[in-house]
Amino acid sequence: MRVALIPMRVKVGDFDTNWAEFERRFDEALAHNPDFVVFPEYCLTGFEEWDFSGAELYDETVERVSSLARKNGVYVVFGLLEPYKNCVYNSALLIGRNGEVFLKHRKFQEPCKFCTGNTVRTAWTEFGKVAVIICGDLYNKRILKWVRRKRPAYLFVPMEYSPDYGQPNEEDIEAMAERVKLLGVRAFIVNSYPPGGAWVFDADGTLLASSEGDKTLLWEGQP
Template sequence: MKVALIPMRVEVGNFEGSWNEFKKRFNEALKHEPDFVVFPEYCLTGFEEWDFSGAKLYGEIIERVSELARENGVYIVFGLLEPYKNCVYNSALLIGRNGEVLLKHRKFQEPMKFCTGNTVRTTKTEFGKVAIIICGDLYNKRIAKWVRRKRPDYLFVPMEYSPESGKITSEDVEAMSERVKLLGVRTFVVNSFPPGGAWVFDENGKLLASSEGEKILVATQMFQNP
């Protein structure tokens, strides 16, 4: 199993510009022959409080990303805004090698005006059982309960986190580590740029690999499910 985590630069409100960046970074990742390519939270539209206009692109985004997955035979994990009746979910999808939507997660840890999710789902791949949560969900007590109940082999966490300091500190990474230890699952985290960064933790919360800024992090066979 090989995973490419891409801390992608996102331009809010510029879908075509972000789409071009998405494809550029995706093609860079393909050079590493990954099985999974993982992008950050709402990476193709960005989000500014409380502009939900990016949700109108939900169908088109899925169509475009599904085509990339199908053409290249890879799994793609990414975040997007999902319209639902009179509100919007902050969601993330796993697209399969054949371009099908295999898994959807709706973020729990969101403020008012968003719809909020209430469960964690899993799906099976040839590498084991996979789940997705989003950014602040990592610190949500209900999420921990669901993840421990579902017992995935791998957890993907698309993130859009920019601390007040403007950079990810060792304390931020330690906080991630402590939460992963509580979940008890190998976890792959990727943040949008700036400030960017990507991290891989084992099921005990030990940091196995990381990258800074926009650099792609490739996690290789050492993380294969036993």
């Protein structure tokens, strides 16, 4: 099982620039023959409070990413803004190898102007059962209960985390490790750049691999 975690540079409100960067980083990752290519939270629009205009691009975004997944036969995980009736979800999708939407997660841990999710879903792949959550969901008590109940083998976590002091420090990484240990699932976490970073934790919270800045993290291991 090969996973490419891509801490992509995201420019808020500039879909065309972000799409060009998405395609460039995606093509670079393909050289390593990945099974999963994982991008950060709302990576094609960014988000600035309280501008939800990026949600208008939901259908086009899904169509474009699905086409890339289908053409190259890979799974793609990425975050985006999803319109729903009179509000917006901060969502993440797992697109299957044939371009279908395999799994959708709607973020729990959001301020009141967002719609918020209420469940964690899983999907079966040839590598086992997987789930997706988003950024602050990692620290949410309800998410903890859902993940422990569903027992996925792998958890993908698109993130947009920009601490005031710059790159995530040792305490931040230790906090992630402690949450992963509580969840009891191998976790693949990728942050948008800046500050970027990507991490793979084993189910016991052990840090297996990491990268800094916008460097792609390539991970290969047994399912």
